Amino acid sequence: MSTTLLQELQGELRRLYIAGSDLAADDFRLKRIEPKFAQLGERAPVFKKLAEGLAELTGPSEAEARASKLQDVSLLLNSVLSTQGATAAEGLKEEKLQESGLTDLTTAHSYRQLAEVQNALSTSGGGRYEIVTTAHRDGLFRDLRLFPFAMKALNDPYAELADYAVRYILPSYGPVIVPYLLAGLDIQGGREQERRLEVIRKLGVDAEDARTLNLLVKAAEEGSDKVRAAAIACLGSHPDFEDRLIEWSLDKKKPVREGALAALAVRNSEAARDRIYEAFTGKDAMPAAEAVGAAPAAEMLERLIPLYAEKLRQEYTGEEDRKSKDKLWSELEPFTVAFRYAKHTELERLYLDLGANQSDYPALGRLDYAERFRTLSQAAGYLKESDTEEALEVLYALEEQSPDFLPYAFHATKSRRSPAELYDRYAGSGRGLLRTAVSKKAQAIQKKLIETLHGEIHVYENYVRRRLPQETIETQWDPRWLDWVIDRNDLELVSGLAAPGHPKLLPYLEKQIENTSNSYYEHYIFVALDAGGYDEETKYELLMRWMENRDWKKVYSIYHGETERLIRIPARFAAEAADRLEPLIVHMRFENLKETMQEVVHSLRKKAASDE
Structure with a gap:
């Protein structure tokens, strides 16, 4: 079947928009088309849904209901046409809709529910991000009619919204959308094409899918720099490409080397680890660190952790100036990037010792405050999730050193102590009882405590801040906190702790x-x-x-x-x-x-x- 029938229906619906939806009742043209869609509906549910919509549109109903049904049928039709247009170039015709897997999606939502999201992804302006993220959280993107708009979001002018689609919306459809992503791929394109490949990388490519792998190799060899890098990064899980990845990791173009290193980190073979280590200790330290940070394999961490400890313990006898500080940080920063999401017992031991015995690590003392705090805060962030008394004591020592470490110690205390003990430590005695702090240090501590409470009481779900469930507030927070925040006139915290x-x-x-x-x-x-x-x-x-x-x-x-x-x-x-x-x-x-x-x-x- 071609798109002729769909286009014919689109023309008829356009006629009714002009003439008025009331004329749809017993419309002979629509009644002539309806059985054809019903027949197609035996193979693909989306056509069955269109047939049902036409039956309701031409049947008896009130004027308002008929107008609403005209909008529903039009939106479903436009979504099908958009999907067909996106895939036609690669031969995905209507009869293959069912094979594509997209027919697992529903068309159960009303036009009014979808229209706001459709509009948000078709226009520009403020407020669109929250509309889209809320729609995704509420499951609206499981409606087939929003799939074309999810694809369209890859080129949204608001980069954060496009990136949200890459991270959450499109991956939620699963690997069945890989052909759709590749169908519209322009290998000489820019950021939108890069995003398509980033989604493919998240979803993965079947080792038996030779056609997709060949397309990725073509993009890796002939595409623009960004597209080449993104396509190469998709090949890490396929052993047949290991030699090519190592070759690409030595390419003269930095984006290509970055993509290859990212793929090698996923590959995690001995040869791949050797190449990453070589890059980490050479001119590509930061790209190698990014690659390890995204895929922190234990074998790779075991090679880098001792090197990090060695760098931190290194003595310096030369003249201390800006140049020497910058050089030191350029050597240490890649480790902080590589260890962002890492979990390893040796790393925990290093962080415990680093927090408790800072004088044993001379390089730490040479750093400016911002870099030093970044190094120690990474250690603190790791230790706050470590369920040991030793880690808690190190966090308390860091907290005493600076209020900037209070959030880490607070979080750890909350997870390991009772609600009453948490309150007593931070608000029930000493400086915590003062409504107005006097000294600068006390003011800094109270300010940081209030900031920390905001982070603990209001949680973020897909970038939207929400109040904790009432049961959680009443079981995990001492009721005295509500008095404390009322006394300090913080309405947001009062709202979060109200009971x-x-x-x-x-x-x-x-x-x-x-x-x-x-x-x-x-x-x-x-x-x-x-x-x-x-x-x-x-x-x-x-x-x-x-x-x-x-x-x-x-x-x-x-x-x-x-x-x-x-x-x-x-x-x-x-x-x-x-x-x-x-x-x-x-x-x-x-x-x-x-x-x-x-x-x-x-x-x-x-x-x-x-x-x-």
């Missing part, structure tokens, strides 16, 4: 509502109210006071969370809420804000009427 039954919580939040007009704080205030277990009437009244206390002449927009809370007001309060919100509209300067509030008021009046 039912605390006498200071409600008065504190009421004060915040009276004194705060910044919309940014709304989320934290009402999350804390929810966590505090207060009744619906209390939360309703405080929400109304929040809205009434704001200076609407200075407000540019209303957050989505605010409108959601307003619309969710219980029906028994809806009429009163509408009466209190409507007068606020007159004070609003911006039309979009007025329209939003009018919609909220309308929804509340509708809810109140239906409740009667």
Whole structure:
């Protein structure tokens, strides 16, 4: 089958967009096409879904439902056409959709759920990153209609969003998308093509897939520098290419050498390790370190750890100047890169000794503060995950040396001591009891403690910061922390630690509502109210006071969370809420804000009427 039928359907749907969705009822053209899609649906579920959509579109329904169904069918069709276009150059026709594995995806979500994501990946501007990451976390990209947009994200103008697609979205589809990634590959291209190959590297290539391997070799030999490097890096798990990888690791072009070293680190044969070690101790120390850091094999670490200890213990008798310091750091920095994710008993022993006996490592004392801290903080980061008393004591010594090491010791204490012991050590005595620290050192410690609490209480999931579950807060954190953060007026931490039954919580939040007009704080205030277990009437009244206390002449927009809370007001309060919100509209300067509030008021009046 060709794309003729799909294109014919696209023309008919375009006609209905112009003429109006009401004309779709019993439309003979759509009814003529529907059986053809149903027949194709016996081989590929996506066509069955299109047939079902056409049946609903032409059948009896209300006008609003028919318009929504027209949008659903159009979005599914456009997604299929986009997928077909991306693969046509490599011969992946419609009849091979089922073989591609993409038919395992669903088409269960509504157009409204997908439209926001589709728009975010088709435009530019702020706020798109959170829309996409939230959609991925909620599983929306398992919908077939978003697959073309996931592919499109590889060339998104916002680099962080494109990189997120490389790290999370596209790998989640599995190896079945490798042909799609290669189908549109321009071996003379730039960053987008490099990203395609990075995804392939993550997914891996079957040793029996000669066609894909040949394409990768072609890109490795004939592509642009970036494409060559990325393609070479995909070949590390295939022993047949080891000699070629070693040859490429000696190429005159640095990006090519980098890709080859990355592949050799994955290869991890004796010959590969010898070549990496040679590069590490030569002019390519940093590319070799990056390669080891991405694939830290135990055999390679066992060769590098003693070398690192030797460098750190090295005495220096020459004149201390900027040049000598820079040279020293250029020798030590590759080790910090190579050991970023490494785990090895010998490395732990080195870090324990380095933290406890710094004077035994003269090179450490010669470094500037930033480089010295980076070296020691890497050791501290390793030790905080080591479940031993010796590691904890070393962290306490580092913490005493500088408040900058407090987060590592705090985290380790939290994982090895009771919640009460954690509180007693950091807030229950001495400087921790002071609401306002006096000395500079005490101020630095308290500031670092507050920063550390933020990192421990609010966790990051796919780059989005979220509050810990209530059960976790109540079982893993001493309730005295809530008093401590209320006394220091840190609303974010109060929101994170809020729990039912605390006498200071409600008065504190009421004060915040009276004194705060910044919309940014709304989320934290009402999350804390929810966590505090207060009744619906209390939360309703405080929400109304929040809205009434704001200076609407200075407000540019209303957050989505605010409108959601307003619309969710219980029906028994809806009429009163509408009466209190409507007068606020007159004070609003911006039309979009007025329209939003009018919609909220309308929804509340509708809810109140239906409740009667």
